[in-house]
Amino acid sequence: MPTLDRQDDVFILDIGDTENRFHPDWIASVNTALDEVEKADGPRALVTAATGKFFSNGLDLDWLFANPEQHRDYVVSVHELLARMLSLPVITVAALQGHTFAAGAMFSLAHDFRVMRADRGFWCLPEADINIPFTPGMSALIQARLTPRAAHESMTTARRYGGGDALAAGIVDRAVDEDAVRATALEIAGALTAKTGPTLGTIKSRMYGPALEALRDKENPLG
16 A cells, blocks of 8 residues: 655655555545645655556556446546646656556656656556546546647557657656666655745646646546
């Protein structure tokens, strides 16, 4: 399960060492960690990291298929988490040490910056291959955070981007050696800890207003 640590003024949210799928308990745990980050005083930033082969493999489809009656509420909870990260009033950096797929890739896009391992691992939106359409909120998030060209290619072709290709497409901000992923994320976050509080939250909320509105639409989350 996710755990929260702190190194100087940077919080480190480790989201796990498995596939780190969005199980309801996992979502609740991440939200609890974000509560602590938001309630803290003073300069601060957040690095979201993981250990093992995956950063996150996205939605917990096994749980979802076992609980089809909760489909809508589950999607709402995922949307709420994405919206919360996108508008969090601190600088956020995702340290992508492993595969980052589907909702996991969207979760990475909800961060301000992304650092990816250069030599192994893929960033991918596989929905076109697995026949699961993006929700309106997910589409809005992706299109708000990527260039039109990168959004179109990643959403329609399910391309798997390695670190170098992800950097070239503007999906990530740095592509570095495996042992430098977390350290680089901490470096970026550590330099921006003063950029925190209501002003930053307002800037993000206004910058991504349409995407946040779509993600927070509880009446018609599935389109």
